[in-house]
Amino acid sequence: MLYFVGLGIDQSLSLKSVRELRTCEKIYFESYTSPRLNNDVLTQFSDLTESVKVELVSRDFVEDGRKILEGSKKANTALVCSGDPMVATTHQELRTRAIKEGIKTRIIHGSSILCSVSGELGLHSYNFGRVVTITREPMQYTAYNTIYDNLLRGLHTTILLEWDELHNFFLDPRAAIKSLEEAERDLRHEVLDSSTFLLIASRLGSEDALLCGLTLEELKTADLGDPPHVLVLPGKLHYTEFEALGVLLGRNIESVPDNTRVISKLSKRMVQKYAKKTLEALARAKKSAAQSVESNLNFADVFENVECYTRDSERFLNEGRDELAILSIGYAEGLLDSLRFSGLLEFEW
Numbered sequence: 001m002l003y004f005v006g007l008g009i010d011q012s013l014s015l016k017s018v019r020e021l022r023t024c025e026k027i028y029f030e031s032y033t034s035p036r037l038n039n040d041v042l043t044q045f046s047d048l049t050e051s052v053k054v055e056l057v058s059r060d061f062v063e064d065g066r067k068i069l070e071g072s073k074k075a076n077t078a079l080v081c082s083g084d085p086m087v088a089t090t091h092q093e094l095r096t097r098a099i100k101e102g103i104k105t106r107i108i109h110g111s112s113i114l115c116s117v118s119g120e121l122g123l124h125s126y127n128f129g130r131v132v133t134i135t136r137e138p139m140q141y142t143a144y145n146t147i148y149d150n151l152l153r154g155l156h157t158t159i160l161l162e163w164d165e166l167h168n169f170f171l172d173p174r175a176a177i178k179s180l181e182e183a184e185r186d187l188r189h190e191v192l193d194s195s196t197f198l199l200i201a202s203r204l205g206s207e208d209a210l211l212c213g214l215t216l217e218e219l220k221t222a223d224l225g226d227p228p229h230v231l232v233l234p235g236k237l238h239y240t241e242f243e244a245l246g247v248l249l250g251r252n253i254e255s256v257p258d259n260t261r262v263i264s265k266l267s268k269r270m271v272q273k274y275a276k277k278t279l280e281a282l283a284r285a286k287k288s289a290a291q292s293v294e295s296n297l298n299f300a301d302v303f304e305n306v307e308c309y310t311r312d313s314e315r316f317l318n319e320g321r322d323e324l325a326i327l328s329i330g331y332a333e334g335l336l337d338s339l340r341f342s343g344l345l346e347f348e349w
Helices: 017-022 043-048 059-064 067-075 089-100 114-123 141-152 175-185 237-247 266-291 300-318 323-339
Strands: 001-006 026-030 054-057 077-081 106-108 132-134 157-161 197-202 212-213 229-233
Touching: 001 017, 001 067, 001 089, 017 043, 017 106, 017 197, 026 043, 026 059, 026 157, 026 197, 043 054, 043 175, 059 067, 059 089, 059 114, 067 089, 077 089, 089 106, 114 157, 114 197, 114 237, 132 141, 132 175, 132 300, 141 157, 141 175, 141 229, 175 229, 212 237, 266 300
Parallel strands: 001 077, 001 106, 026 054, 026 077, 132 157
Antiparallel strands: 157 229, 197 212, 197 229
16 A cells, blocks of 8 residues: 655644554655655654654655555555645656556645645635746746736636755745746736735744735835745735735735736737727828829728728627637738738838
8 A cells, every 4th residue: 555645734644644654664755845844743753653764755766656666565655745745746646656556545635735825815715726836947938927817817826936955945935026027028918017916925834924915016125934935916806805815914905906907818909909000000091092193093992891800800809709809900901011012002000
């Protein structure tokens, strides 16, 4: 039997895990998925059994997994971690391998940061979108785009930060936000500005846990507590979430701007931008055609089609038919361009 045992965010042994671990001949403990905040956790293991020594193992050891699987075929073996064991994809893959090799498995779940952070902050768990992880690497475009997509739907985003056990490295929240601001300058989806409201939880599960709620301007000088940190960028807040945050953070957040207030779909921004440019260009084209004394051509039908395609584009956008909206404004631009490229009419685009 191979047990996957989660210690929860407070890193403590449940009665069920104690009962099952006492049947094991080998116990492996990994802390690469989450730093060890409870220094007594290893003492708990020592008090649990004198005959079985807990072996601290690395990510490489778990990813290789052969020693764990071989031991599980002969006797009860446990892989223990903080949080919930099935949040880590490495553990999921190891369990799949075990089942394929005919090894029975059992999971003892623990509270994960992914479910705990919503409750700690008084937010509704079903108002969260996709989770993102930010690392020290540059160009965090995937994280930025995911936050943007969540905000479009009014959803909150949990932002996990890189933790390197080997070098005891925790990515600082300010560095994480800086990388998102760099993506903002490149992609310009209007996700972040100085008034963006951010939630930061420090050392959840420990006695010195700290909750912060601040704008990105306030972030520059705020005390964020010791690592590890988890960030939440709120989407559309329910009134009960506002109330809970106000109580938990001890501040009036009713005046904090809504993070979704300026978020709009790329298709909407594209159509609004190009429809305005097209109609302005159309007016110049009509003026040029009226002033042309050399041409006997009548562009009235072309001009009418340009205007119809532009209005159709705006109508399709309002109906939520984004693809047709973009196609229509493309047709409108194309008709005007054809007049210029063919030399039939000169006007400024």
